Amino acid sequence: MTVTEVVETKLDEEHYVDEDGTEPVEGTEGEETETKSGHTVPKGVAVEELKSYRGHKKLRDECPPAVQELLTAKGAFDVYDKFVSTMASEKSTRGPLGKWRDKQFISVLDLFQDEFIDKGVKVSLCKRSSGKGTYRWLEFIDVEALEEPYVPQYDVSNLSGQILETCYSKLQFPNGVAVEELKSWKGRKKLKEKIPIYLEKLLKKNDLMAEYDQLIDHVIESGVSANMKNWETEKLQAILEEYKPMFAAKGVDVFVSHKQEYVSHGQYGGHTEFFRWIEYVDRAEQPSYTPQRNADEKDEACTIM
Template sequence: MSEEGTEVAGGKHVVPEGVAVEELNGGKKKLSKKCPPALLTLLDHKDLLEIYDAMVEAVVAESNTRGTFGKWHDKEFDSIVDIYREDFAMKGVRVALCKRKSADGTRRWLEFIDIDMLGDTYVPQYDVANYSGQAIRTVFTKLEFPKGVAVEELKQYGNARTRLKEKIPAHVQDMMTKKDLMTEYQALVDHCAEAGVGKKFKSWNITKLKEVISAHADVFEKKGVSIFVSHKQEYVSHGQSGHTEYFRWIEFVDREAQPNYHPQRDAETKGEDCVIS
């Protein structure tokens, strides 16, 4: 990946310098026995080794943090992390339990954020405690979105263009109202419905949608909102044959709440001629 920092989630995500990571891919035994070198350095520098050890010990001791088949339980795990968050924060470190889902599976990790280095300029976008409840459900996975990101799905079937113009999702409406962007939003929606489709079948065309988003990006940016068109495609096998399902959506990002957020499936970096995991 081109970003500088530490790769996590099998290389699908990068955290910047100033964030130490502990991936949760080896169960309780690995968590209790092995601390990554970069994290150990940060904890030692911040005099947090004792607090970290206590948190890990509590996670390991609590039976409900991990299921019978080895799956971490996010709510129970994060409830223990929450007990120690203030202790970490008092010494300049924020802690977040993060989770990213894809067709390849679910990846979890802990982020230890050096506040002295990053301040409020970094927000972990996969923080399970900061999810908004919005989700895009595909055939094989569920993509979840944090607070500060509003999502408008572009349905594949039915009269999608009419539905786009007639109904606004609650999270999008709240953000547009807060940022005084309702007029600009309506212009964007109208333009998507008119110019974001193919000539013959009038289905969504990702190349044209990117052009539409680009044409409107500046007016949203001036009011603190970034806009992206995202997509994912999945091949569904029927034995000797199959078909491809397409999922497309627009993301509105409040840069005050999500200063470093980048879409998981940004159409600018992921072409539609490949299957995206």
């Protein structure tokens, strides 16, 4: 099964990686391929990494073997050649220092998308940012070669607009994933006050409002410690395990996720901030999605008030 993840973007200034001329890890068509960002794509998907510094020249002059093999087999290499030539000549797709401009990049890609689709190929611009830097790549998807349903998790054009901000980062989520944060301050009260709009739409679409109300009541009642001041991960996990079959029966998977960050106080030490949220995944829209920060992998408490 293909593992896809939530997009994490650093709030500080964007910096670049992979400008040393090294090549991405590539598989041949028919094998899984791992990008430099650590994201793995399945059989039927070929990847072309995008350099940030003078990336337009490499895009125009070099084509990864796996991409060339896929496009040649689909009779789409001439479309690709026109696409990369246009992208390289269109200066609006890049800033003064050569940084790709995502919106302008997508506007050029859209000019050729129908031609690619006519050949049985879907092309997506993907982007992932973290403390290690910013990665961009193109995914060329042979829709007939996929063994399982696949949606590019990092597709820039498929972000929903949902943002969960932490101390140093902001997490962005794709369409088909709805998020509800478990707040530290008055967290139980806020769960009952208002449903996030994206979540409400997902629940109504899948006729899950009744199940959701039961789940939230259970989380509020039993998802905290004895003194009512901590979200307890193990209790939250146990609650979700009980409700997962109800949601899955209607095409939605549910996960508890978390992130922790150390906040320095300089010479006075520091403290750790904890962030918790529940992700609701509509499998009709996100068949291959897996949360990057699934709380099943760690056991930590989150203080609430």
